[in-house]
Amino acid sequence: MAPQDIVNSLSESSGLSRQTVSEVLNALGAVLADELAEKGVLRLDQIGEFVVDHRSGRRGVNTETKEIFVIPPQDYVLYLPALECVERCNTPP
């Protein structure tokens, strides 16, 4: 679903203008990203936990070209869904 669809749906359900909803969503995303990038951990109630995890460099082999290459290390976002989130996703509507 495109972000514009989310804005339209939230605007209809909340009664706010689409511009206001869009600005609030942008602010919300920026706040979450800042919190995660600064602290490395972000816990949202009923949604789950976002953790910045580290994946060390390792060796890789291309079996077709027989090339050996080094995969660089990487920090990535690991999402651990909350139990309530999983249950609600599997609850019939």
Next chain:
Amino acid sequence: MNRTELVQRCLTKGVAEAGEIERVVHFLHEYLFSSLRRGQAVSIPGFGTFRTRLAGVKTFRRVPSFEPEQSLAGRVNDRFRGLSHIVTGTYQEASALGGLEYTGRPAPYDTILEHTDTQRILDTFKEVRDEEFERQRAERQRTQQQEEVHTMPRLNLKDDSLESEEPLESDQSTAPPPTLRDVGGGGGGKGMSTILLVVLILLVLAAAAFALNYFGVVHLWGKKAPEVTEAIPEPDLPMPETTTEGETAPPEDASLAPAATIPEPAASPEVSPPVTAQPRATTPSRPAATAPPTGEGMFTVQVSSWETRAKADEEAAKLSAAGYSAYVQEGSVAGEVWYRVRVGRYGSMREAQEAATQLERVAESAIWVAQISE
């Protein structure tokens, strides 16, 4: 972070009032779960996209997942931004070893330092440097060669160098396997030389036996030469002039005596011609008699029995040439016709046995005494 804290943090942005932000957060919360329940994705600008994936074997469950936006992923991975995969070398098939051989080049660490000066990167990359590759390759080659040593025959062992604990050099991997010449005086070469020596001795013994048998010194195989050939030369005696008509028939008692030992001129006028002694092969063979010699004896000596008349005549001619009164008699055994070569006619079994004993030296076949049926 709970909902209140989230609203307070958004309020600092100054985009909307607290009530509006709280309403948007509330409906976003509900909208998120309802969309995920239907399998739809929800994207929050600047943060990421929530999705669900199906998991399970018998009963599927929706497991929520999150994919951060490119901007957020870049901010999180700021320390290692710009690093890409570095090809350090390639593995090539080494047919001699049957495995893989690393032909690589050192990793360009200077390129990595251009992007960042984080010491953590270097520490991380140390784990996968080429030294690690070389160590693993050498260990794999050593293990493989040890397995080959256990499976190869003893002749290809090259001392104990292959079983040493020293790491193998790259030159050893391409060296050909040791040959018998390289082994020198090893245990395997000594065993091989012993086998060759035994085979050589056996060949020499076989050649000696063949030579002795060929020249007649020792009779090991083949057709035994009849002793008649040595007894045939007859003395160069003149023929007696007192030969009478009654002496043409060979007497029974003298028929078995060889011509050389008993040069009786009356034994057979055809056997003892007045010529010099010659080998039997050169003397013309006289025709064999088909009837037993006349006399009153009821016993005779049977030398051999043949299916063909020609062969029986030939054998009888040989005996006649040797001075015996041989003849061929036809007989029937089980409906088949056999030609028996017999010698002489004797009055008693004892005389016939004595004559048979003498004939055994000449004849090759078994000899027995038979009774004349006529």
